[in-house]
Structure formats: C-alpha cells, structure tokens
Amino acid sequence: MAAMQQESAIRTSRAARVLIYLLLLLFAFFYLLPLFVMGVNSVKPLSEITGGNMMALPEIWTLEPWRKAWSEAQVGVQATGLKPYFWNSIKMVVPAVFISTILGALNGYVLTKWRFRGDTILFGLMLFACFIPFQIVLIPMARMLGIFGLAGTTWGLVLVHVVYGIGFTTLYFRNYYAAFPTELVRAAQIDGAGFFQIFWRIMLPSSGPIIVVSVIWQFTNIWNDFLFGASFADFSSQPMTVALNNLVQSSTGVKEYNVHFAGAILAALPTLLVYVVAGRFFVRGLMAGSVKG
Amino acid sequence: MGFLDIDSASKTYGSVEVLHNVNISVGEGEFLVLVGPSGCGKSTLLNMIAGLEDITSGEIRLKGNLMNGVHPSRRNIAMVFQSYALYPNMTVAQNITFGLEMHKVPKAERESAMQEVAELLQIGGLLDRKPAQLSGGQRQRVAMGRALVRKPEVFLFDEPLSNLDAKLRVDMRTEIKKLHQNLGTTIVYVTHDQIEAMTLSTRIAVMNEGHVQQLGTPKEIYDSPANLFVATFMGSPSMNLVPVCINANGEAVYAETSNSFGETVRLAVHEAGSDLRSMSGKTVTLGIRPEALTDKDGADHRSTHVERCASTVGVTEPAGSDTFVTTSFGGADCVARMRADTDASPGAIIEFAFNMEKAVYFDPESGIRIG
Numbered sequence: 001m002a003a004m005q006q007e008s009a010i011r012t013s014r015a016a017r018v019l020i021y022l023l024l025l026l027f028a029f030f031y032l033l034p035l036f037v038m039g040v041n042s043v044k045p046l047s048e049i050t051g052g053n054m055m056a057l058p059e060i061w062t063l064e065p066w067r068k069a070w071s072e073a074q075v076g077v078q079a080t081g082l083k084p085y086f087w088n089s090i091k092m093v094v095p096a097v098f099i100s101t102i103l104g105a106l107n108g109y110v111l112t113k114w115r116f117r118g119d120t121i122l123f124g125l126m127l128f129a130c131f132i133p134f135q136i137v138l139i140p141m142a143r144m145l146g147i148f149g150l151a152g153t154t155w156g157l158v159l160v161h162v163v164y165g166i167g168f169t170t171l172y173f174r175n176y177y178a179a180f181p182t183e184l185v186r187a188a189q190i191d192g193a194g195f196f197q198i199f200w201r202i203m204l205p206s207s208g209p210i211i212v213v214s215v216i217w218q219f220t221n222i223w224n225d226f227l228f229g230a231s232f233a234d235f236s237s238q239p240m241t242v243a244l245n246n247l248v249q250s251s252t253g254v255k256e257y258n259v260h261f262a263g264a265i266l267a268a269l270p271t272l273l274v275y276v277v278a279g280r281f282f283v284r285g286l287m288a289g290s291v292k293g
Numbered sequence: 294m295g296f297l298d299i300d301s302a303s304k305t306y307g308s309v310e311v312l313h314n315v316n317i318s319v320g321e322g323e324f325l326v327l328v329g330p331s332g333c334g335k336s337t338l339l340n341m342i343a344g345l346e347d348i349t350s351g352e353i354r355l356k357g358n359l360m361n362g363v364h365p366s367r368r369n370i371a372m373v374f375q376s377y378a379l380y381p382n383m384t385v386a387q388n389i390t391f392g393l394e395m396h397k398v399p400k401a402e403r404e405s406a407m408q409e410v411a412e413l414l415q416i417g418g419l420l421d422r423k424p425a426q427l428s429g430g431q432r433q434r435v436a437m438g439r440a441l442v443r444k445p446e447v448f449l450f451d452e453p454l455s456n457l458d459a460k461l462r463v464d465m466r467t468e469i470k471k472l473h474q475n476l477g478t479t480i481v482y483v484t485h486d487q488i489e490a491m492t493l494s495t496r497i498a499v500m501n502e503g504h505v506q507q508l509g510t511p512k513e514i515y516d517s518p519a520n521l522f523v524a525t526f527m528g529s530p531s532m533n534l535v536p537v538c539i540n541a542n543g544e545a546v547y548a549e550t551s552n553s554f555g556e557t558v559r560l561a562v563h564e565a566g567s568d569l570r571s572m573s574g575k576t577v578t579l580g581i582r583p584e585a586l587t588d589k590d591g592a593d594h595r596s597t598h599v600e601r602c603a604s605t606v607g608v609t610e611p612a613g614s615d616t617f618v619t620t621s622f623g624g625a626d627c628v629a630r631m632r633a634d635t636d637a638s639p640g641a642i643i644e645f646a647f648n649m650e651k652a653v654y655f656d657p658e659s660g661i662r663i664g
Contacts, residue, residue, distance in 0.1 A: 186345050187378035191392035191439075192366030201391075205382035 042066060042261035049257050065258035069266060073259055074250060075243050076235055082263055085243030089223060089270075092154050092239055096161040097218040103162065104169020104214055109203050111170070112177040113185045114195070123174060129167025134227050137164075145232060152234035160232060161222045169214045176210040177203065212281040220271045240267045296321040296479055297342070297447055302351035304337055304503075311337055312503045314351070319496075324473050324480045328490040329500035330526070335483045336451060338500075342481060343372050343449050355446060366395070371440035372449040375456060377432045379424035379439075386420040389438045396443075410438045430461050437472070450482040454489065466492060487527045491515065499523045515582075517653065521660035524580050524653070530617060532580045533627040536657070541565075541573035548579055548654075550623035553605040554642075558622065563598045563649040566664045577663060578655040583617065583630040585651035591632050592646035600647040606637045620645065 041049055042065050044058030071081035111123050141160060142151070150156030180203070188198045204211075229239040238246075244267045248260050295318035304312040312334045319325050327335040340346040342353060344365035353360045360368055371392075379388050386407060393403045411417045414434045424432060433453065440448055450469075454462045470493055473480055484490055490497050491511045499506045499514060499522070507519040518524035524532045537548035537560070546565035552558050560579075562569065569577070585593075592599045607619040607626070611633065618629045618637045629645055637643050654663045 181376055181378065183374045183376050183378035184380060186343075186365075187372065187374060187439075188380070188391075189345065190343060190365045190370065190372050192395035193391070197395065202380055202382070 038261045038265055041258055042265060044258060046254070046256055046258050065256070065262040066266075068256070069247070069259045069263035073247055073256075073263065074253075075247050076238075082240060082243050082247065082266055085238055085240050086266070088154060088233075088237055088243075089240040092157045092161070092237075093219060093222050093270075095155075096158045096165070096222050097215055099158070100162045100165035100169050100218055101211060101214045103166055104171075105173045105204060105207060105211070106199065107166070107170040108173025108175075108177045109199055111174045112180070113182060113198075113203075123170070126167050126170050129164065130171065134164075138227070138231055141228075142232065151232065152237060154233075154237045156232055157228060157237065157239070160228050161218075161225070164228075165218050165221070168217060172210050172214050172217075173207070176207065180206065209281055212278050216274055216278055219274050223271050295319050296323070296356060297481070298352070298354040299338070299342070300352040300354065302338070302341060302353060303349050304334070304341060304346065305349045310503060312341075315505055317498055317505065317508060319479060319481065321479055322477045324482065324493055324495045326482045326484060326490040326494035326497050327500055328484055328487055328497055328526075329506075331485060332502075333500040334503040335485075335500050339372075339449055339451055339481060339483045342447070343370055344368050366392075369446045370449055371443050371445040371447075372451065373436045373440050373453045375452040377424075377436040377453075377456075379432060379435055381424055384421050384423060385416065385427070385435050385438075388424065388435060389442050392439065392443050406442050407438075410442045413441065414438050429457050430465065433457065433465055437469075441472075441476075446479065448478055448480045450480065452484055453482075454484070455486070469493060488529065491527070497527075499526060501526070516651070517662070518580070519662055521578065521580075521655050524655070524662075528582060530583050530628045530630075532582050533586060533622075533625070534655075535579045535581070535625050535627065536576055536623045537579045537654075538576050539569060539572045539574065541570045546570055546573070548577075548652075550579070552602055553607075553621045556603075558602045560600045560602075560647055560649060560652075561598070562654075563652065568663045569654055572663065576657060578657045580653045580655060581627075581647060582651060583628045585648040586627060586629040587646050587648070588618075588629070588631045588635055588637065589644045589646045591635070593648050596648045596650050598649040600649050601644050602647070603642050603644050606639055606641050606643060608639060609635075609637055 037054055040057060041054060043061055043063065045060055045062055045064070048056075048058060048060070069082055070086075071083050072079055073081045075082060075085065107126070111119050145151045145156045145159070148156070148159070150159060184202060185198055188202050193201065223239075224241060225239070226241040226245065229242045230245070233239060233242065244263050247263050297319040299315055299317040299319075302312060302315045303310060315338060317325070327338060329335050337346060341348050342360075344360065344363060348361050355368060355370075379385075380391065383391065389407050389410060390403045393406060398406075407420075408417075411420060414437060416431065416434050416438060419427060419431060419435070424435070427435065436453070453469075454465055457465060466489060469482075473493075482489075482493060491514075494511055496508065496510055497514045498508045501522050507514055507523045509517075514523060514527055518527065518532075521534070525534070535550055537550045539562075540547040540549055540559075546562040546569060548560045548562055550558050550560070587593075589601055604620040604622065607621065610617040610619075614633060616631050616633055616635050616637070618631050618635065620627055620629065631637060655661065656663055
C-alpha cells in the first residue's frame with residue numbers, strides 16, 4: 001500500500017517536472033530571443049536587414065559591423081568607433097569599484113568592530129544613499145564637481161559613483177562583518193595589531209565572498225550607468241553607454257542597424273564577463289551574511 | 294602588594310553597574326579562577342584585566358604598574374578565548390607567530406620560539422594547517438600556543454574548555470594544570486564550571502551579580518562558604534540546606550529539626566561559636582554537603598562527631614562510584630552520598646549519619662554564615 005502510494009507520488013512529480021521544464025524552456029526562449037536577434041543581425045550585411053527578416057540567419061557571414069562599431073563608426077566629431085569610450089568606461093569603472101569596495105569594507109569594519117555612540121543611526125543614514133533617486137542629486141552634484149574642479153573628467157565620474165556606491169557597499173560589508181567573531185579582533189588587539197593591521201591581515205583576507213558581491217554589484221551599476229555619464233562627462237571622458245546612445249541616435253546618414261547591434265553587444269560584454277567569472281560566488285556571498293557557515 | 298592587583302575596580306554600562314568595587318590581589322605564580330553564573334561579571338573583569346574593556350573606577354596594577362588605559366598589547370598579557378579566536382586565513386604557524394610579528398621580533402627568533410611552543414604542546418605536525426582543518430582539542434592547543442609563545446606575565450583564560458566535549462574537557466583540564474605547574478606563570482581563569490574551578494585553582498573568587506562573594510582557596514570555599522550563594526553554587530550535588538531550630542542548653546547547643554515522618558531530630562552542634570549560641574530559640578539554616586550525610590557505616594571514620602537519625606529513603610540514584618540517596622529533613626529535600634553497594638531502597642527507613650564537623654550554619658535572612 002505504502003509502496004503504491006510512493007509510486008504514484010513519483011509519477012505525479014514526474015508529470016509536474018515535465019511541465020516545469022517546458023515552462024522554463026519557454027521562458028528561456030523568451031528571454032534569449034533579443035540576444036539571438038542582436039547576435040544574428042550583427043553578423044550580416046545591412047542590406048540583408050533592410051531587405052529581409054530580423055529572425056533569419058545571415059546569408060553572408062561578416063564581422064565587418066563589429067570592426068566598424070569598434071573602430072570606425074561616427075560617434076563624436078571624429079570617426080573613432082566605440083573604442084576610446086570603452087577605455088573611458090574602464091578607466092572610470094576600475095577605480096570607482098575598487099575605491100567604493102575598500103571604503104565599504106572599512107565602514108563595515110568600523111560599524112561592527114569599533115562601535116561608537118550613534119553608530120546604528122549613522123548606518124541608517126548611510127542606507128538612505130541606497131534609496132535616493134539619481135535625478136535628485138544631479139544639480140547639486142554638478143555644482144560640487146565644479147567646485148572640486150572635476151567637472152567633465154573621468155575622476156569626476158569616479159567620485160560620483162564612489163559616493164553613490166558607498167551606501168550599498170557599506171550595507172554589504174556591515175552585515176557580513178556583523179557575523180564575523182569579535183573575539184578575533186580582540187585576539188589581534190592583544191597580539192599587538194593596530195586598526196589597519198587588523199583590517200588588512202585579519203578582516204579582508206576573510207571577506208572573499210562579500211568582496212565578490214560588492215565588485216559585481218558596483219561594476220554592473222557603474223558600467224551600465226547612463227545618466228551620470230551623460231550629465232557629467234565631456235567628449236573626452238564619455239563612457240561607453242553614452243557613446244552607444246550617440247551612435248544609435250545619430251540622425252545623419254543611413255541607420256546601420258548591424259553596427260548598432262554589434263555596438264550594443266560590445267557595451268554589454270564586460271558585465272556579462274564579470275557575471276560568468278564571478279557569478280557563482282555572487283549567490284554564495286549574498287547568503288554568507290545571513291547564514292552561519 | 295601582589296603581582297596583579299585589582300583595586301576597588303568598578304564597571305558601569307550607562308546607568309547599570311555590572312561590577313561593584315572588586316578587590317583581588319593575585320600573587321606571582323598563582324592560579325586564580327573567577328567562577329560564577331552567567332552575567333555575574335566575571336568575563337567583564339577578565340576583559341578589564343586584558344584591557345579590552347575600560348575600567349570605570351578603581352585601579353588595575355601589574356607588578357605595581359598602573360594598567361588603566363594601557364593598550365592590551367602593552368600589558369604583557371596573553372589571552373585564550375572561548376571560541377579560540379584563531380585567525381581563519383592563517384596557518385597554525387602564522388597564528389602562533391602573529392603576535393611576535395606585530396611586536397617586530399626578528400624572523401629567526403619567531404621561528405625558534407614557535408618550535409619550542411609546538412614541541413611543548415605537541416602540535417609540531419599541525420603547523421602548516423589552517424584552523425578549519427583542526428579538531429576542537431587541536432584548536433585549543435594552538436590557541437594556548439599562541440598565548441604561550443609571547444612569554445607573558447599573566448595568562449588570561451576565558452572559559453577555554455566550554456566548547457569541548459566532556460572527555461576532552463577533562464583531559465585538557467589536566468594539561469592546563471600541568472602547564473601551570475611546569476611554567477609557574479600567573480593565570481587568571483574564568484569559568485562557570487565549579488568543578489574546573491575546584492580542580493585547577495590555587496585560589497577561587499566566587500562572583501555573583503557583580504560582587505565577589507568569597508575569595509579563598511578551594512578548600513576554604515568548599516568547607517567554609519561565606520554565604521548561602523557560595524554554599525549552593527560550589528559542589529555537585531549542591532549542599533543540603535535544612536531549616537533547624539537552635540537550642541542552647543547549658544554547655545551543649547542543639548540543632549533541632551524533624552525527619553521524613555515528623556519525629557524530632559536533635560543534632561548536637563560541633564564546637565558551637567558564640568554567634569550561633571546567641572541564636573538560641575531562632576531558626577537558622579544548617580548546611581551539610583552530601584558526602585557528610587551518609588549511611589551509618591559510610592561515615593568518615595576520622596570524624597570525632599557523628600550524629601545519627603532515621604529517615605525514609607525517597608529515591609536512589611546509582612552513579613557508579615557512589616549512590617545518591619534522597620530523603621527529607623525539616624521539610625527540605627536532602628541528598629546523601631552513600632557507598633555504591635548500599636542496601637538503601639526507596640521507601641525503606643534507614644539510619645543517616647551526619648558528620649557534624651562539616652556542618653555549617655547560615656542566617657536564613659541575610660544568607661551569611663554564622664561563625
């Protein structure tokens with residue numbers, strides 16, 4: 001009797017499983033369709049797009065649109081392609097991610113291991129940074145950048161993104177370090193380690209998972225940011241997102257959809273790469289703060 | 294002046310005073326155990342000695358030097374934590390030498406000091422491992438190694454054995470005692486386990502609610518507890534407390550109570566002091582340890598004063614080496630420690646022997662022992 005029940009239980013779950021997989025495949029297809037369209041159309045000549053259908057595989061395979069998007073397309077005054085803007089983005093993202101992560105780690109360390117009067121209130125205020133819409137700070141931020149002499153520079157953008165990111169990185173590291181045993185810090189104090197020695201030698205080496213979370217989060221947000229890039233950068237410091245917009249929105253000449261598609265993929269590649277390389281640590285790190293290892 | 298002096302030390306958090314005017318003087322080479330229930334302030338006091346917590350008022354001196362406000366690393370102390378607090382990202386060798394490295398000891402010297410400690414604690418084979426790869430007992434040894442390597446003036450132990458299983462705990466207890474005997478360093482040790490306190494210490498400070506209840510050798514604490522708290526906290530099973538009426542009759546002083554079936558029991562007090570004599574006609578609490586309340590054959594033969602009386606056996610609990618027998622006197626449940634092969638059986642009426650030399654008396658209102 002019990003065996004029969006178990007059998008039927010397996011059978012129903014198998015039916016449910018098939019349904020679940022079908023649904024998942026459907027959703028996967030739905031989500032991958034745009035990527036397919038982008039990919040397919042970035043490797044065919046323009047004539048095939050204008051004359052044919054978006055879904056069809058190319059008759060003539062070509063990497064010309066990619067080359068054009070990277071180094072020839074008319075983005076600004078010069079026909080430079082997206083290349084210089086790609087490097088602008090890198091020059092902005094790397095320091096911004098690094099600085100905001102380190103500062104977030106330091107904040108988390110102080111807020112959990114060097115408690116002081118009012119630290120929870122301070123942390124609460126820092127959390128506000130996560131909820132302030134970008135648009136609100138545009139004008140005051142422009143004024144500040146002007147005062148600092150950073151208007152229109154890559155370092156100005158780095159500053160903006162660091163300031164905006166600190167709320168998130170502090171939140172991550174504070175919650176991670178809250179579960180980190182305080183006895184370790186005390187032992188290190190007795191061993192004679194100072195504030196920064198404890199940070200560099202004890203705390204940071206044990207923070208792998210949460211560093212990955214912070215880096216992925218910051219990298220994606222900063223790389224994909226358009227508003228700050230469009231507002232605070234000048235021609236020499238515009239990031240990839242702004243350049244892509246300029247490329248696609250340009251109103252002179254023929255719209256080269258294949259080049260646009262290639263450019264869009266180029267703009268999305270770095271974040272994809274970060275996810276593929278570090279993605280599996282992402283979920284692990286997000287859970288590390290809440291569950292004791 | 295002792296080696297380590299704690300002089301009217303107090304600690305307050307906001308408006309809550311958690312330590313009240315603590316005075317303890319520890320001699321060189323002493324093994325002082327701070328014992329008490331959780332929340333009694335013993336760990337706070339240890340952290341104050343370590344410099345991890347500020348002293349609100351009073352002084353802590355080490356070898357006559359005032360330690361208030363001195364950074365933990367400059368006090369020449371080492372501490373073993375309950376969780377061991379081994380640095381998870383470092384190997385055992387790095388864990389042990391980290392303190393020396395922070396104090397800028399040359400590498401060759403660090404290496405030889407580490408080898409010496411590794412040999413002493415028999416952890417030579419573990420030096421390249423990470424803490425996560427060690428068992429509880431091994432971690433405990435490494436934590437001790439980290440403390441030993443710095444050759445501190447005072448060792449502080451914060452409940453170091455409470456994370457170990459029962460058998461390992463007993464083994465490590467013996468090792469700590471051996472270590473103390475071999476090295477002769479001064480140790481302050483915090484525990485809530487009264488057996489650890491008894492076995493390890495040269496002196497015990499029993500603490501409760503931020504007060505030192507009694508400071509003395511294990512024997513003093515056990516045989517002459519200063520008050521009811523110390524009497525019941527130390528010892529397992531805890532001391533029997535029987536309400537008795539004092540009856541001073543000329544030279545002799547009697548403590549009167551009743552047995553399980555209501556008969557009056559008259560116990561002659563052994564060498565009654567004047568304070569107890571003056572309590573004649575009043576009810577006091579008689580305290581008697583389970584091992585001083587036995588069957589009539591099991592009474593201590595060296596004792597010069599044993600009183601006997603009959604009572605009903607409630608429950609018998611064979612514990613292997615002894616059998617614990619419960620009964621009641623004066624309405625209070627009492628535990629008697631009898632030989633393993635005692636013939637006491639539940640419901641039987643047998644003779645109990647009181648070793649009156651070991652009996653102590655307390656004022657039931659203040660809880661203080663009557664001399």
